[in-house]
Amino acid sequence: MTRVDGYGRVDRTRTLRFTFDGVSYTGHPGDTLASALLAHGVRTIARSVKQDRPRGVTAVWSEDPTGLVQVEEPFPEPMLLATTIELVDGLVASSIGGRGRLAEVPDTARYDRRYAHCETLVVGAGPAGLLAARTAARRGDRVVLVDDRPAAGGSLTGTERICGRDALDFVADTLAELRAHPDVRILLRTTAFGHYDDGFVLALERRTDHLAPAPQGLSRQRVWRIRAGHVVVATGAHERPIVVADNDRPGIMLAASARDLLHRYGVLAGRRVVVFTSDDAAYDAAADLAGAGAEVTLLDPRPVRGDSRSGDYRRSRGLVLGTGAGPDGAISHVFTDQGELPCDLLLLSGGWNPTSHLFSHVRGALRYDAELGAFRPGEALAGVTVVGAANGTFDLAGCLAEGRGETPEPLPRTNLVLWRTDGDPARQYVDLQRDSTVADIARATGAGLRSVEHVKRYTTIGTAHDQGKTSGVLASAITAELLGVPIESLGTTTFRPPYTPIAFAALAGRERGQLFDPVRTTALHAWHVARGAVFEDVGQWKRARYYPLPGEAGGTEDMDTAVLRECAAVRRDVGILDGSTLGKIEVRGPDAGAFLDMIYTNLMSSLRPGRVRYGVMCGLDGMVIDDGTVLRLDDEGFLVYTTTGGAAPILDHMEEWLQTEWPHLRVTLTSVTEQWATFPVVGPRSRDVVGALAPHVDVSAAAFPFMTWQDTEVDGVPVRLARISFSGELAWEVSVDGWHAPALWRRLIALGEPYGITPYGTETMHVLRAEKGYPIIGQDTDGTVSPQDLGMSWAVSTKKVDFIGKRSFARAENRNPLRKQLVGLLPLDPTVKLPEGSQIIEQTAELPPPPVPMLGHVTSSYRSAALGRTFALALVKGGHARIGERLTVPVGGDLVPVEVTGSVLVDPEGTRRDG
Amino acid sequence: MAENLPEHPDFLWRTPEPRRSYDVVVVGGGGHGLATAHYLAKNHGITNVAVLEKGWLAGGNMARNTTLIRSNYLWDESAAIYEHALKLWEGLEEDLGYPILFSQRGVLNLAHTEQDVRDSVRRVEANRLNGIDAEWLSPDEVAKICPIVNVSGDIRYPVHGATYQPRAGIAKHDYVAWGFARRADEAGIDLIQDCEVVGFETDGDLVTRVRTTRGDIACGTVALCAAGHTSVLLDMLGVPAPLQSHPLQALVSELLEPVHPTIVMSNAVHVYVSQAHKGELVMGAGVDSYNGYGQRGAFHIIERQMAAAVELFPMFARAHLLRTWGGIVDVTPDASPIVGHTPYANVYLNSGWGTGGFKATPGIGWCLADTVAHGRPHPYVAPFALDRFTTGALVDEHGAAAVAH
């Protein structure tokens, strides 16, 4: 055991049990997996990815480049740093060789997301951050303070004094003061991992991993989306090692990390310690470790001075050149310029790199500070302040002053910038996780590379889990040295979110399973379910596709049987469809007509109130994007029906034109999709049903002609009737508000009973419309089909001065007679149903070798009850001129002969429309 | 899979000073520019060439893409050029003498709706008639090829099946670029970095000099290969083109033991994923919707694709996002590239590859070199002329049947 009495903040009155690599150990609340293992003298906890060398803990928090483990219990999770895993009872973990293993079982934990808004966000609850938060809170700001460690205080070890008090008491008091403000939110165990424009910061809160067992019903992790007026980056600094030969062994650590282990966890990471430093801060580590009982030798390349912290350690001017290992691969001695020294812990410190990631995420420029040997924030960014060590201010007084918003006097620098000592470059590791060495950098520069980005990619330095937190600047410096150029001419590689790795599931949040995308159902959904409907996803909607009846032999009808039955029933008697998902947009204002004239290819402004008109919309390229009917409500109002999928995109499309191109038009657009439920009642007996529903309405063909609408009331409930048909049959669309929809639907079903009313789904709707040659936009079109291609030249105004898409109709290609056009296809064998999507080629008995010229493809294909055979719609090159021709459709290995027909196969004369 | 990376060659390229004049100036040292340089030398013996790169070589989209390579495009014109490229990929490691880690592990494009199924069948049938390997797979067959995809019915948009192109794959983007660069350099072509083109000197319908941050350079022919920044260069020339620059983001996980044997793409549950050689999961989705030249995007785009990834691959729940980044892609109205003549007789345009131009790299390099050498568009790029936006002869790859990347 290397736990020292009198040190550390772990709760030694309680013991936790855990297993690492199959061996049982104990630890205490407040430990991390790393501190608990080190307390047992376990120094090797991983193997390196390329060279399979043993690796230990190099740094004590998220900057550690080496100590990656695999957690097995409570739930498997790959590639976690032992230094950031809070110890819980029952934890099982194992060492890994640079690659993690994903769980075979689903993660049942819950993850969620919250929003926070504040004037001031402070990232980092060290001394600088605490004071910044306090200052903002006293000013009356709403404040969010986040810190990624379990406790506030940052790098304070408890040995310091602030304002005449113990530093940790000061921390506790400050937290208490902050907590007393109602508008201050303090989030510990919360890592701000990404900083985006306009004060948008994302932070991950770890809520349950430190609790065993994890409480039920609490999300494991939470992504905070924080929008801050001002972001204070108080994220501290990462210590930087000095590169020496064989610097990758277990038992080699950053100096402040060893000190942190002692003061935070009471763990003395070595008994015979060598400290190699060119910076004064590491003297604290030497003194503290010596004070805790270690035998410490400090080597410093600088001339010995009198003002650095003294202690019970030996110190001499000197250099560490390399290390040696014992049989377990961990360090056993160092080679210095004065000879060999035995040791079980080597501490390295070459200075500090400000942790300026969050400043860099928003493109803050860093500048190289030659005295510090580090890059630090080099420009002022609006809305962002960097304070304390993150700003390159490394003394406590300076940090406190910056936290208060003051500018402290810079202290004179005494450190020496030393990147590496002499030694075999192939054994001098720069990125310990990637096994990349100075020799690798030398190969890269030798290959002609001059940019740090190229060197990074050539050597893989900085690409591991730590994203080069301790290696990045070293790599720049060593590259500069090898190239003989100043480091500032090279800069660093780019810092990008996330600051530390984040579980995918945390980012997915609640958007999983049925919540991945909202499920939209109509007011009739429960009825459809009760009726045994099979549903289909249409955008976000669940639509009833067909309603299978109990079949023979106890099963239910298959889709083909059900649809043939539904189709026959509609054309023979009457059917009813839940068409509520159709998009509906109310277009209102004095210029509504003029607006719609621009949106549709045909004229809408001439439509009279009470009338309905079908229209087509095109994009700028003249290709059809949507279609549907338009009801003129009154002088200034139109109700536009879009396709189900088109509801949102078409509203967007209209808004974009209205807002960017025609802001002078006095028009408002309102989505009323969900306000209206709409049921087409379709078939020869629909007049009977609708007549029974609305006895006061004259539903005769003369009084209620095709393409007109009327409002009425049923039991005091307003109901709209419109004579619109998507099947060629006599039909009414009955619309009512969603609340009354189920009752009205049931009433229609009841009234239709005597006529054998049959509810039908989208599949039957598709067959019926296809028999009439009505295209479905998005199925029979694909963004390359013009109204003319659909045989709808009649819906394209030749009189209007302008409308969206008009100009494109004049293009040469739009007049090409060989464009693909919508036609019907009849397989010569009337029982063969062509797969939708099949390609069409010239008539042939044998498939020629590729490339085979293609004429088009099958867009819709069905069995028709009315025709007593199969049929299809297709887009075919020059199709309108090919009617009567025979073509071939390759299906699997077969060549199916088909005949091209017009697209209207049922009731081409339109005799059924008026019943 | 999950192996260590191969060693690089000892020497890659020189760092020459720009000369005063070149026969051919290629603007943009990304994959396309470098491949063009290689094939100019290799196929046409043209070596008095400079590739001008404003930053570090191949540091644009070439360094940022997710390296999906496939040729299962719908339209004949697209299939022809991408299949030409795929065939070149199949021999590229040898041609370049560089271990580019080209791995033909196949691509699954998932279908989640009835319309997806129609579109998929349509594309598979078209691919086959064009001589491109393609199959339509049922959910069970999908699971056989990629056992970690959730093909059960209990997800929001269940998998109805997938198209499969076995010859599709991935490669290591940097190595591809460096392989081309090394060959071009060996042939004597000057690769000039930190050299931004800031203007053009013209004489009638000819560009006589290219103005750069490292001085003016006289040119015989100019080939524009500036991807997301093409619109900026065209602006300097006063040539309007329907290009929109959008951020496109991608991301990787940490190194994981091999779990994912192929490439999976989904449009409805929008994400695409492969597992790279070393073991990291590489993924991306669609563009950020706003325009811009800053090489970064908004975070909700990443969150949404994480949700899609975990939905399709429940196993990924505790994989960790390690790094996100963005590139700038040049998107055209029909999602097909714009290649060929410009109003300037000696300037050729190569742009508009948007979210999917990595896979074209050898193919377009080959065809653009040929175009420059012969002064007319190579037949494979002829359909992608700028004037199609006035004639209307579009090659609309994002009609219903399209998949990005």
Ligand SMILES: Cc1cc2nc3c(=O)[nH]c(=O)nc-3n(C[C@H](O)[C@H](O)[C@H](O)COP(=O)(O)OP(=O)(O)OC[C@H]3O[C@@H](n4cnc5c(N)ncnc54)[C@H](O)[C@@H]3O)c2cc1C
């Ligand atoms: C996140 C992401 C994922 C992608 N995924 C895929 C994928 O999976 N599969 C696929 O096929 N494609 C993918 N792509 C697209 C692909 O990367 C691009 O289409 C392709 O790389 C573009 O060609 P390029 O390599 O020449 O471009 P770039 O590498 O961008 O090259 C253009 C170069 O021009 C330089 N330049 C610009 N302006 C100037 C100037 N004025 N002077 C000098 N130099 C200039 C730039 O600095 C840049 O280096 C993806 C793109 C991104 C951003």
